[in-house]
Amino acid sequence: MFFYIFRCGGIVLNKKKIRTNVFAVGILFLLCFSLIFPVTNSSDAISDDTNRSKDERFLYDREHNSENIPDEPTVFPFASSGIKDLIQTQIGINYGSRDSPWPVASHDVQHTGRSPYIIAGAPLVEKWRFPTDGWIFGAPVIDRNGTIYFSGYHFYAIDSNGTLIWKQSGYIDVHGAPAIDENGIIYAGTAYATTNRLYAFYPNGSVKWSYVTGNHIFSSPVIGDDGTIYFGDNNGNLNALYPNGTLKWITANIYSVYSSPAIADDGAIYCTSWYGSVFALYPNNGTVKWQFPTGGRMKANPSIADDGTIYVSSWDDYLYALYPNGTMKWKVNTKYGTSSNPSIGPDGTIYVGHTDLYAINTNGTVKWIFPLGNLRDCDFSAPAISADGIIYIGACIDYDHGVGGELIVVNPDGTERWRSGSICNEGIVSSPAIAEDGTVYVGSLNDEEVHSGAVTSKGFLHAFGPGELKKATMKQPIAGKVYFFGKEVLPTIFGKTFIIGNVTVRANATSLDQLDHIGFFVDGNIQYNSTEPPFEWNMNKNYFKGLIEYHRIRVTAFYKGGCEWSEERPVTYIHLRRT
Incomplete structure (x- = not known):
C-alpha cells in the first residue's frame, strides 16, 4: 500500500x-x-532572546555599537504630505514647537499626551508599515510639515505617505522620543553607543552638533521657552544645554534619570529618579527646589495638569498627585507601577496603565478600570488622547515570551472602541503619536527570520488612519x-x-x-x-x-x-x- x-x-x-x-x-x-x-513548526527552533526578563530586554546591550555617525545623511526625494482638513480645538498647553502636531514625548512639555486633533472613527485601518534595522523603543515625533522622526538602530525621517526622506546610518538608537524646537531642529539622545551623545539635527538630516554624556540617554529631551534643552542621563545627571550645544548647567546625584523632564508654566523642571524620588529644579541654575520620595523605583515621566498638579507613577504601585510646592495632594493604588507617564484628558482625567488602564478623577478617586486583556500590558507605552477624549494605547502581548503587540482604543467612558489585533511578534514599547490628518503612529518590536533557524531584530513604524494603503x-x-x-x-x-x-x-x-x-x-x-x-x-x-x-x-x-x-x-x- x-x-x-x-x-x-x-x-x-x-x-x-x-x-x-x-x-x-x-x-x-x-x-x-x-x-x-x-510535531511543531520549524519556527520553534528559531533562536531569540525571549528568556530575558522584560527589563533585561529593554536594557539589552547590543553588540554592534558604533559611534561612526556620517557628516551628511543619506537623503531621499521628498514626497508631499497630503495633509487633510480636520477639526482642531484649542487647549492651553506648551507644545515645545508651537505649531508641530506632536513635537516631543507625549505631545507637550507637560507630557499630557493630549492632541488638539480628532481622529476618524473606529475601526482604524493600518495603511502602511515602514521597516527599520532594529527594534523601535522610542516614540515618534511629528514636525509642522508632517515629517515623522524616529529611531531603530539608525535615525529616520519619513513623510506622511511612508516615504523615506533621509536617514542617519550610524548607530543612533533612541530609547526615548526625539524633540523638535521652533526652528525645526531635532534633538535625540543615544543609548548603548560606544560614546553616547545628545544629537542636534537640521531638518535636512545633517548634524548641527553633538554633546557627549558618557552614559546612556533613555530620557526624552524637552525644550524650554528660551530654547534650553533639558534631558537626563544614566550618570544620574539632569543636563541643560544652550541651543548651540554648550552646557548651561548640570545637576548631579539625581541617580539614573530615565524619565523625560516636564516643564511647568513657571519654568520649574520636574524629573524622577531611578532611586524613587521626584525632583523639582530651578530652570536658571539647576538647583534643587524640593525632593519628594516615593516607595519604589521610578522610570516614568512626570505629567503636569493645567492647575499645576504633578502626576507621577512609582513602582510602589501608586499614582501620586503632588502640589507645585512638593507636598502630596493624594495617592491611589493602581495595582502596578508603570514605566510610562500618566496622560491627562481634556476634562482633567488622568490615565495610567500596566495590565489595566486606570482612569483617575482629579480628586484621586478611580473613575473606571479597563482590562487590556489576557497577558497584555502597556508598561512602557504612554496613552495618547485625541481632542474628543478617546485614548490610544500600545500594548504588549506576553512580552516576556515575545508573542506580539497591538494598538488598543478606549472610549472616554472606559468601554473598548477598537483594537488592531497583533501587528508584530515581540511587543510594543513605543508610545503612539497623533498627526494633524488623524493618523496614529506607533513603533513595534519584531524578530524576522532571515534563514532557517536564525532571526534578526527588526522594527516597524505603523501608520493607522486615512490615506493610501500599501x-x-x-x-x-x-x-x-x-x-x-x-x-x-x-x-x-x-x-x-x-x-x-x-x-x-x-x-x-x-x-x-x-x-x-x-x-x-x-x-x-x-x-x-x-x-x-x-x-x-x-x-x-x-x-x-x-x-x-x-x-x-x-x-x-x-x-x-x-x-x-x-x-x-x-x-x-x-x-x-x-x-
Whole structure:
C-alpha cells in the first residue's frame, strides 16, 4: 500500500489517473496528519532572546555599537504630505514647537499626551508599515510639515505617505522620543553607543552638533521657552544645554534619570529618579527646589495638569498627585507601577496603565478600570488622547515570551472602541503619536527570520488612519487547506496547511503604481522576486531533502518609498518528486 501511494506521486499523472487515485490521496493525507500532529513548526527552533526578563530586554546591550555617525545623511526625494482638513480645538498647553502636531514625548512639555486633533472613527485601518534595522523603543515625533522622526538602530525621517526622506546610518538608537524646537531642529539622545551623545539635527538630516554624556540617554529631551534643552542621563545627571550645544548647567546625584523632564508654566523642571524620588529644579541654575520620595523605583515621566498638579507613577504601585510646592495632594493604588507617564484628558482625567488602564478623577478617586486583556500590558507605552477624549494605547502581548503587540482604543467612558489585533511578534514599547490628518503612529518590536533557524531584530513604524494603503496578501496557499500537486483538494483539521508535491504561491498588493516588487520567501530565504502581476511563484523542490518538512512561506511587498508589508503562513510540505 505505501509503495503504491508514493509511486503515485513519483510518476507523470494525467487527469484520469488523478481521478482514480483520490482514495490514495485521502489515505496519504490521513497518514501525513497522523505523522505531523504532534510535531511543531520549524519556527520553534528559531533562536531569540525571549528568556530575558522584560527589563533585561529593554536594557539589552547590543553588540554592534558604533559611534561612526556620517557628516551628511543619506537623503531621499521628498514626497508631499497630503495633509487633510480636520477639526482642531484649542487647549492651553506648551507644545515645545508651537505649531508641530506632536513635537516631543507625549505631545507637550507637560507630557499630557493630549492632541488638539480628532481622529476618524473606529475601526482604524493600518495603511502602511515602514521597516527599520532594529527594534523601535522610542516614540515618534511629528514636525509642522508632517515629517515623522524616529529611531531603530539608525535615525529616520519619513513623510506622511511612508516615504523615506533621509536617514542617519550610524548607530543612533533612541530609547526615548526625539524633540523638535521652533526652528525645526531635532534633538535625540543615544543609548548603548560606544560614546553616547545628545544629537542636534537640521531638518535636512545633517548634524548641527553633538554633546557627549558618557552614559546612556533613555530620557526624552524637552525644550524650554528660551530654547534650553533639558534631558537626563544614566550618570544620574539632569543636563541643560544652550541651543548651540554648550552646557548651561548640570545637576548631579539625581541617580539614573530615565524619565523625560516636564516643564511647568513657571519654568520649574520636574524629573524622577531611578532611586524613587521626584525632583523639582530651578530652570536658571539647576538647583534643587524640593525632593519628594516615593516607595519604589521610578522610570516614568512626570505629567503636569493645567492647575499645576504633578502626576507621577512609582513602582510602589501608586499614582501620586503632588502640589507645585512638593507636598502630596493624594495617592491611589493602581495595582502596578508603570514605566510610562500618566496622560491627562481634556476634562482633567488622568490615565495610567500596566495590565489595566486606570482612569483617575482629579480628586484621586478611580473613575473606571479597563482590562487590556489576557497577558497584555502597556508598561512602557504612554496613552495618547485625541481632542474628543478617546485614548490610544500600545500594548504588549506576553512580552516576556515575545508573542506580539497591538494598538488598543478606549472610549472616554472606559468601554473598548477598537483594537488592531497583533501587528508584530515581540511587543510594543513605543508610545503612539497623533498627526494633524488623524493618523496614529506607533513603533513595534519584531524578530524576522532571515534563514532557517536564525532571526534578526527588526522594527516597524505603523501608520493607522486615512490615506493610501500599501499592503500585500497571500492568495494561495490558503490557511487550512490541502494542496495536491497544485490543486486545492480539501480542508484540514485545526487550520493547518498541507502541500503535497508542489503549489503555486500567489500574492496580491495595493498601490501598484508605488510597488517595486513582491518577494517570495521560504524560512526567510528569498526564492523569487516578481515585479508585475500576476505575482506568483511555483514552490516545487525539496529544501531539507526529507519526506516531511515544516516551513514558513512569506510574501513581502517592497514599495519604492521604503514601506514593506508581509504575510506569512506555516505549512507542512511533502515533496513527491516527479520523473
